[in-house]
Amino acid sequence: MIHPAFTHRRVLIVIAALAWAATVLYLSRLDLITSTHDEITHIISGRLIVESLTPGFSQVGFWAPLLHLLIMPLMVVPILASSGVGASIALLPFGCVSVVLVYELCVRLGCSKNVAFFAASLFLFNPYILFFSGVPMAEILLIVHVLACAYYFDKWMCTRSVGALIYAGVAVSLASMSRFEGFLLIPITLCLVLLQLWRWKVSFNEGRAMFLLFFIPAVFGFTFIMVYSYVYSEQVLAYGGYSLSGGVSINGNGHFDLPFEKTAATIFYAARYMMPVVFVVFSLPVFIIASLVRREYLRLFSIGSILASPIIFVYFVILFGKLRMVTPETANVVYAYENVRYALTWIGFPMIACALAMQLLARIPWKIPKLAAMTILASLMLFAETVHTYRQYFISPFTPLLTELAIKDEELVDFVQQFNEQYDYGRILTLRYSNDFLLIQTGLTLDHFVLEYNYRHFEQAVHEPWVFVRWVVIPEKRGSTQSLALLQKLKTNKAFIRYFELVRSTPRGSIYRLRDTLLREEIAKFGYSPQAFPSLSSDMTRWDPALVYSGIQRNQAP
């Protein structure tokens, strides 16, 4: 007799937590938690909210903000912030919940608990699910919220529970705050709600009421992002300091207007790296067959649409040239892999398809053929998953991710090392993104840096850096933002050259230090106090650019 405490759900949670712990241990041993550019950027974004020259909401950044807000509380602990484990801890519950949601969704769809458990296990032991549950990346957040949306939406369709509809709306909102792929969930779910209401033949007033009830929480996340972007960048949709409307052309690589079939092929190959190919190939047919057999067209169509919405979004974004996805099979530029991980976020769809396939076989009326067919199918899936996992863990660990995102090249390591050798005290004027590795590897708290997200502080420091900062680090690569252009212009600024000396120049960037003796002599001529100049002060007092000049006039420290 099984103890009542050992329910499938509880067992799944325990297994997920253990698997997560093992994965974090494994990833930290391989130094993979803070090894990629995006991971470091997310950590820094979360950390800047609490530890910046201008801490607060302005530091959330123009990525989908949920991850940064979630990891923010743990970033106040230096060891958790620098190691990235703080982010892993923050994501653990989401990893566990995502597994439970796969299980619950399968049960809702009529699968037996064992089949649901099997599908949830396949989901859990996908190496990339474990990977993204343990590193500071937002993929798992999107996956869990898409699954939650599908679960509650299905519950609403079956029970007409108002609470379920509200939860589905909240899940949509959180999904859109997790990653931009979540945006597509909004129109899809709104259409599905309308479709379902039409099918129920509710009155116009009731339909409008239900629609509003769902609409308000569903669009909250998207509205939040738009308002935030508008307030801080005066564009309704900004991404990483760039306008999304610019697409990939902002990188100077031109548009990649792929035709339909090539886009589909690219996504297919990318998905094949993220999960066993058998899941990719058979999931859609299984959904179609299940719909036909069960005669639950709208229900399975709704769940399928919701689960597949991230990959549909990716498909259209690639199709319209706003995103580039590259696999070795479709490589046409220097990269072997690029954005392959985007093909992971629809993983709920194939996993539910697995459960549906098993459930379809369970309808076979004869016991032995039924058991045989189910065993064969389960073995096949298990075999495919094992091979895939083994390959990703032991043959070429996370190659598609690391070759794309890893930034620990020798040049960069050398650059940081040289900076650390030179740095003594004072604030540093530099940029984010291209220098995130520098930010995290110097071991300095982030309020030492004057960055473009410090807005008017940054603008004033670029205007007259000798008043505000002791160090200027000008990146040499990546990006062509306005901020970078401003910074690079300094190299030709006469006053800058006069007050700053170049102490190191590497292919990744140039390091400038203030000629403080010269500056002290010059300000002495005007009778100003050096204490009034933030650039000559060794303390890290936060200054307000508006007050620094009046302080200099009155010989007061900022």
Added chain:
Amino acid sequence: MLGIKSKICYNQKIMSDDMHIQSTQPEEPLAALVVPGAEDDLTIGQYVEAVEEVGQNKVSVIVPCANDRRWLPGCFERIEAALKETEFLYEILVVDDHSRDGTAAYVRSQESARPVRFIEKRGQKGRAISIKEGLDVATGGLIVLLDPDLRCPPEAFLNLVRRLTVDDVVVANREKYPFFAYRVFSRVYRWIVGVLLLSVDVDVRSGLKLFRRSLMHELRFAPEFDSRIGFDAFLLYHAKRSNWALETVSVPYTRPMFHHGVWGAVSSRVSLVVGAVNIRFSQIFRWLFPFLYPPQPQEYFEAGFTNINDYLFLAPEQSAKGHLTREVYFLIFYVFLFIFVYFHFIYLFTGNSFAWSLFFHIAIVQLALIIFKLYVVWITFRLPPQPPRMLTPDEMLDLPMISIILPVYKEKEIIPQLCRRMAEMRYPIDKLDFIFIFESGDDETIQAFLDHEKPAHFKGLVSPDVKPKTKPKALNVALRETKGEFLVIFDAETLPEPDQFMKAMSAFRSDPTLDYIHSRIDVYNPGVNWITKSYAAEFSFFYNFFLPGLATVRSPTPISGHSVYFRREQLIKVGGWDAYNLAEDCDIGIRMFRNGYKSASVIDSYSWEQSTSSIGDWLKQRTRWMQGFVQTSMVNLRFPALLWKDLGGLRNFLMFMFHVPGGVFLNGLNLVQWCILVFWYFTRDPNVQSIFSGVLLYISFSSFIVANSLFTYFNLLGLLYRRYYALVPTALGSMFYWLMLSFATARAILRFFRQESTWDKTNHPVITPAPLKL
């Protein structure tokens, strides 16, 4: 416990139709003389009056004893010798302060031979407490305090008594001292304690004092009356302060010095000094902090108060009549002083400006209020669904009587609708006690009631022609005439569900500990315009998502003005409604809680009322409600320490603050925040930006924008819950509705401080309730 006083006599206007209009009858006179210990049955005033009646010609000699057995025989003999030949009856009350020298046995042995009573002390040791206990049982109209050591000769009684015909208190002044040094010392001591500390030039240590029994009522409840500071000093001080006629009679000193030993003499003198100093400090402290000294509950009713209106009104301490009292002024002053000092310290230590500190703390309070509201909503969401409970056949046979009070004022058109609905209520007729209460002078409505064909058990009652003419005053009139175990009020335009009585009684039966029961209120004209729609949204949220949570957490709740089921006995105990409060429902909810009636529940039964449909009416109504909330806040906060104690500690005190003053605060603040937002948007003023930056910006943003959005959504949910699908889009405009509420609140606050408290009655045109198209 406080109660409606029974000694009432007033003339009631008798209406022509005796069948339906009854007049309230005068009460029977006080039946019997009160015996000590039975005060609970009467008010203090009645007790005092009764005792005085029998004790006009009687002297009660109170002799506090502490191991004074050796003095007692002589003492008794000399008292007898002094009083026997006079026209006065007398009694000697010996209060034994735990003596161990056989005092008790001796006094008991004398009880049969002389008019002596032995009083066994119940309280702590001390002369003052002995005197107090003696006073409690004394029945004479004249009180003599006599020390048993006979330092002052009892023979001086007659002189003292004679003086008392014109004076209130007479003190025997010892004039002839045994020797010069003692006289000097006594005079100096008398000057310091008497003149300097107590402002009376009498022998403060005199062992013989005489005063009227009638003074005791005032004396007993004087704020400085503290047994720790001695009775003598207190009596003299209070006599001086109250301008009582205080006279002295010279007597010789008749005992040797130090007859209680040196230590006894010193300690008695020192304790008198300490007592006098205490009285002085207590008086100064009371003057400075009047809000810390609430009146005693018995003091609410004055002795011998026989005004015909005394049952209509609460005592001034409990009523909103006084508006801003001295206690409130002082409290406001200290709160502002504290804020000023506190903000100054913040400025000194952090450099933050006063404006920043002010808005920061306001934002914190606002956030706390909103979190509390969300907590209550969360509690409601967690409540399991309550399956309807039917009354069992046995319970059906034993249904309690319900009194239904229906206050009607200038609403003649609505009488037919009201009578019709009341006649439809499903409950045994013999268990229903309908009382329609009218204002005197509202002849049209009264005539309409008389003319209308109605069931025989509908009674009409006319309220006496006494101002203010308010609903709570009318309710107080009707309350006296009710007979039911339970009581409910319905406004004239209210339409309760026909089975609501059954549901309410079922709820009381299922939980006998319940003190009162709310029903849910809805509006029957929601579709008229935006105001009625928003009104419906507001009620949907409040009665479905907020009130059940409040009832569950046992919070002091501002209850509804109608459709609440009370236990009549409890209502009487709390003194009925406050005739001067513009939100009498809010006030009585809090007073019920203060009196320990905390258990409430919400039944799943609706009462429909009419929503105001014009901005003018709406604004008048909300201003009245909000002003009532301000009044209730001020009335209860006159004595915050007492409120804290009555409510039962910090939790409930905070809940009261959150609901009543907090509700006003939130509404008012909403207007301020809108003004700041609009001002900033159009001017981009850097001062606003510098104040609202960092943490303050986040807190204010969360409180203002997020909370407004969240509660807008709750309104939407409420409408959906009540299946008002057509009204759902209206809920999106809740922010503007709350803005209007803010205007009403601002107007209410203004009216409160201008001391305008007219009852702006809401107009209720007759509307035929029609189902809303869903």
